[in-house]
Amino acid sequence: MKKITILALRGAAASSITGPMDAFLFAGVLWNIACGQKPSPCFEITVASPDGKAVKCANRLYIEPHCAIHDVKNADLIMISAIAGDVERAIGRNKEAIDWLVRQYRSGVHIASICTGAFILAETGLLKGKTATTHWGYVDLFRRRYPLVHLRPDALITDEGDLYCSGGSNAYNDLSFYLIEKLSGRDIAVQCSKAMVQDFGRATQAPYAAFRFPKGHAEQDILAVQRWIEENYTEGITIAMLADRCAMGQRTFERRFKQSTGESPIAYLQKVRINAAKALLERPHSTFEEVTYHVGYEDISSFRKIFQRHTGLRPKEYQRLFQQRNQIQRAG
Amino acid sequence: MKKITILALRGAAASSITGPMDAFLFAGVLWNIACGQKPSPCFEITVASPDGKAVKCANRLYIEPHCAIHDVKNADLIMISAIAGDVERAIGRNKEAIDWLVRQYRSGVHIASICTGAFILAETGLLKGKTATTHWGYVDLFRRRYPLVHLRPDALITDEGDLYCSGGSNAYNDLSFYLIEKLSGRDIAVQCSKAMVQDFGRATQAPYAAFRFPKGHAEQDILAVQRWIEENYTEGITIAMLADRCAMGQRTFERRFKQSTGESPIAYLQKVRINAAKALLERPHSTFEEVTYHVGYEDISSFRKIFQRHTGLRPKEYQRLFQQRNQIQRAG
DNA sequence: ATTGGAAGTGGCATAATCGACAAAAAAGAG
DNA sequence: CTCTTTTTTGTCGATTATGCCACTTCCAAT
Incomplete structure (x- = not known):
């Protein structure tokens, strides 16, 4: 004992x-x-x-x-x-x-x-x-x-x-x-x-963790880009587009972005998209295919890989954990 | 509040x-x-x-x-x-x-x-x-x-x-x-x-519940059949076979079995098989197909339905809950 | 038992991204 | 102004992200 x-x-x-x-x-x-x-x-x-x-x-x-x-x-x-x-x-x-x-x-x-x-x-x-x-x-x-x-x-x-x-x-x-x-x-x-x-x-x-989207820095250009990403992630986005919005060289933009937010631009975009995908998957009747397209990816297979890397779960498994159920036994 | x-x-x-x-x-x-x-x-x-x-x-x-x-x-x-x-x-x-x-x-x-x-x-x-x-x-x-x-x-x-x-x-x-x-x-x-x-x-x-296999009654024939089922469920079993083992008419056997155990013979057999299937699914690297045949069913599709009725989960989901994982982060 | 749809896996090609290094520019010290 | 130090920017190549395709498995319904 x-x-x-x-x-x-x-x-x-x-x-x-x-x-x-x-x-x-x-x-x-x-x-x-x-x-x-x-x-x-x-x-x-x-x-x-x-x-x-x-x-x-x-x-x-x-x-x-x-x-x-x-x-x-x-x-x-x-x-x-x-x-x-x-x-x-x-x-x-x-x-x-x-x-x-x-x-x-x-x-x-x-x-x-x-x-x-x-x-x-x-x-x-x-x-x-x-x-x-x-x-x-x-x-x-x-x-x-x-x-x-x-x-x-x-x-x-x-x-x-x-x-x-x-x-x-x-x-x-x-x-x-x-x-x-x-x-x-x-x-x-x-x-x-x-x-x-x-x-x-x-x-x-x-899968339980929330991402941080650090906004505590003083770089106005970068903040603006962060906001823009969070509003436009459903569309295709490239780093070049983001760099243009700040009128910076692409390489410079990448460095500045990382310094301010702690994440590279892609990593940040991915997080925003994963976050949106999680929320969508929590709704009933959502398929991963729909979700994939909705958050701005073209390809289910590759987004699945990314999703798995970030959450440690396959999409279906994530759904199992948090998807809303409507079938609690009500007055019988 | x-x-x-x-x-x-x-x-x-x-x-x-x-x-x-x-x-x-x-x-x-x-x-x-x-x-x-x-x-x-x-x-x-x-x-x-x-x-x-x-x-x-x-x-x-x-x-x-x-x-x-x-x-x-x-x-x-x-x-x-x-x-x-x-x-x-x-x-x-x-x-x-x-x-x-x-x-x-x-x-x-x-x-x-x-x-x-x-x-x-x-x-x-x-x-x-x-x-x-x-x-x-x-x-x-x-x-x-x-x-x-x-x-x-x-x-x-x-x-x-x-x-x-x-x-x-x-x-x-x-x-x-x-x-x-x-x-x-x-x-x-x-x-x-x-x-x-x-x-x-x-x-x-x-999925968490254990089945009961009631042995608290005094009908020796039925007890013997219960034990026999529990040892031979991997093979095809029919009610007729069971009734023969007790030298009873089939209908009589069914009645007596139900009276003693609270379950019909088929239901009992199903429970035994589900129980075995659960244990098999908890081992790593098991597929539902193997398990199906191993517990005495011929058809994956129909066993899947039975499994779901009893456990409320699809086979894959059951595995996710209880399957042994070997990947705890050990000394890094 | 068959079938169709969705989920999931893996390979491959290409484009995008990022780290490391080096050049260039800016800032500071004498 | 020169030399040194620091910061910024650009380039290259390795790595990673993404899209595309083929194929398997899972599952529900016929």
């Missing part, structure tokens, strides 16, 4: 504490109950807070932990909950936990972080030179604070053998099942995921 | 309290933060327990509610958390809540149940003659206790206009997003689901 400790941070999202707890708790149990077999729990789960007192989570909800972090003995794995709200403030409020994590790690305990909990893990310094992930919306901040960590923004889970990270918010489920599989085998993990009515095959958080 | 109350039951699964809370809490907030816009919360969420004191959840975790149910004023919607463990005992321990729910409903508040929370909702009597759903593993118990409720075991969500139910465990996410869509519009709901890295397009919990 493996021992899991969940580090309940001050300012955590409550569900990032209870979610993993329930996932591990239900392993070997919920499926068995549902199928009329005898439950056989696989894990012992302890929720620990920095000082052993109730932890104030988002929405002013208090969770009473089982103990303080210093009372934790012989954990096999520690899971760091997600910070809701101001990450940098939360780091300051959880200093003891950071030191404690380092000591635990040195004594052989594995550590996994959830969503913005990766900031706490990075703060320990243990991630230096290693691969990590966090919520897609916090990538810039993370890179700025921890340039030595190799961040994989599109990964849902990273595995360094003894350090794990998971992507945004509800990716704690994927991480939990991944760890359950590692610790108790695939069958238990699949059964647990099915009993919890939760998929267990996601590979990336790319 | 709509007011949501979450009813924290004694003996609840903690994540069924905090999960919906965070979903509503993040609506209009998390996406905005992630995209660098100003957060604008859509909901005010209150967690209420029967007596206002901390609620003991599964794994002996205590959650402190914001208030007692009797302090709740002007709620628009009440969400009933899920019971973990012994449902009938939990009903006894939460009597006050049941009366309170009835009064709230009569005064115009909408009510939604999560997973086994449907038992509490059914206990109020409000579901009589209406459509409901609950965790797929609790269907038999539910039908026995509440025969007048029209249970849709495969539905992930049911909507009676002012009464909602959701299926197993993590279906609280789907329900939360569904309600967010109803109350704040589709855009907010989709953004919230993406920010939480959670899909928003699931329609049924059928």
Whole structure:
């Protein structure tokens, strides 16, 4: 029976504490109950807070932990909950936990972080030179604070053998099942995921992420071009056209554009088009062919490749995730 | 700003309290933060327990509610958390809540149940003659206790206009997003689901459900046939063959089989085959054609239809959900 | 079982794009 | 004004994007 400790941070999202707890708790149990077999729990789960007192989570909800972090003995794995709200403030409020994590790690305990909990893990310094992930919306901040960590923004889970990270918010489920599989085998993990009515095959958080279209720079010409792209992406656009609009040499334009926005013109245009395509695919009754033409591409096959590179999913799969359904069982 | 109350039951699964809370809490907030816009919360969420004191959840975790149910004023919607463990005992321990729910409903508040929370909702009597759903593993118990409720075991969500139910465990996410869509519009709901890295397009919990193969009866002949089917389903099987094995007339056999197992022989055989097909599809590199032949069908096209009827998904989609992936980002 | 439409894969050719390097221009220092 | 340093611009070749075609698979309906 493996021992899991969940580090309940001050300012955590409550569900990032209870979610993993329930996932591990239900392993070997919920499926068995549902199928009329005898439950056989696989894990012992302890929720620990920095000082052993109730932890104030988002929405002013208090969770009473089982103990303080210093009372934790012989954990096999520690899971760091997600910070809701101001990450940098939360780091300051959880200093003891950071030191404690380092000591635990040195004594052989594995550590996994959830969503913005990766900031706490990075703060320990243990991630230096290693691969990590966090919520897609916090990538810039993370890179700025921890340039030595190799961040994989599109990964849902990273595995360094003894350090794990998971992507945004509800990716704690994927991480939990991944760890359950590692610790108790695939069958238990699949059964647990099915009993919890939760998929267990996601590979990336790319499809969930929003693109940034940086407008925070001062280059008026470039801003104008950005706006123009966003209004005219349905038509064929070439770099030459864009350069002309700024009265620049093409090569110069490319450089200036990249410097201002962080993206090359094509990459930017692609993002705008992918973004539009996503929105179109979310509507019912859309085919990828229509969408392709509508966002300004001529060829389904090549746009499909681009779409896949950006979202990590085939068009049909993307639709499955977000397409509007009209068939909820109404009054029967 | 709509007011949501979450009813924290004694003996609840903690994540069924905090999960919906965070979903509503993040609506209009998390996406905005992630995209660098100003957060604008859509909901005010209150967690209420029967007596206002901390609620003991599964794994002996205590959650402190914001208030007692009797302090709740002007709620628009009440969400009933899920019971973990012994449902009938939990009903006894939460009597006050049941009366309170009835009064709230009569005064115009909408009510939604999560997973086994449907038992509490059914206990109020409000579901009589209406459509409901609950965790797929609790269907038999539910039908026995509440025969007048029209249970849709495969539905992930049911909507009676002012009464909602959701299926197993993590279906609280789907329900939360569904309600967010109803109350704040589709855009907010989709953004919230993406920010939480959670899909928003699931329609049924059928793919997650396990079949029961009832062996609890005393008819030795029938039991023998059941076992025989489970060992020989890869071959062509006809009812006549099965009847012969029991030395019964075919019609008699069918009646006896159904009486003992609750299923017709064909339905039973189908379930066994679907079950095997599911397991095969979960292995990497399996094609539906191979699987079809392997489980004893001759025709892909017709087996596809059967598969869809039982699981609610096309074969390819099922694979996507549960097929083993080997590409977690390891030490970079 | 056949059929048709849509989804998805891969190869190939061509045009577009971008990184690296170097030339040119501009700015600064003495 | 000359020399140095910095910035901008242009060129070349490698890489990438895109369109086109052929072909397979998936799926629904006949």
